[in-house]
Amino acid sequence: AQKITQTQPGMFVQEKEAVTLDCTYDTSDPSYGLFWYKQPSSGEMIFLIYQGSYDQQNATEGRYSLNFQKARKSANLVISASQLGDSAMYFCAMSLDFGNEKLTFGTGTRLTIIP
């Protein structure tokens, strides 16, 4: 069965610094997709970035990038120039299905940005 591991329960980062949130995954399926979501204190789930297992390049979306190391089965989220509004829970998730209707989530990392 697939599994997502996020080993950092909480992180404190100074404003304007870059931050890396760790995510490792476990699957024997060669085809999969990896997602990152942000959950602010208001509770909604906000999609940040996607990486497919066959993608040759690391995904980027604005200040978010995904450091995808396939051999190590890691998909770390990098946030450049952190802002106070980045304070939130961050979840890594994996899909083994083409339609992405079944996501497996990690336990999340609570990121706090310090002014």
Added chain:
Amino acid sequence: NAGVTQTPKFQVLKTGQSMTLQCAQDMNHEYMSWYRQDPGMGLRLIHYSVGAGITDQGEVPNGYNVSRSTTEDFPLRLLSAAPSQTSVYFCASTTGQEQETQYFGPGTRLLVL
């Protein structure tokens, strides 16, 4: 578009009561899913559907029923509520295309006493 909507936002039940959590989407998405979020455990899949009339179980289906009579609606039924079902419930939908994210509703917070 309203996206994915969920009602109610908050509900208190007594043990043994039944209720239905409503979920609707106006994006014409074929695929819809229900998750529960418990402290320290991330989101876990309860049930999902890949189209009207088609549903299947996820990781934690016990105590829940679903049906999908229309593309737009995907209600989640608690047959006999238990304190272990106290959680935040999220409904999500997606197009079913590769690389497409799930779009989540705002969640329903359920407390079972």
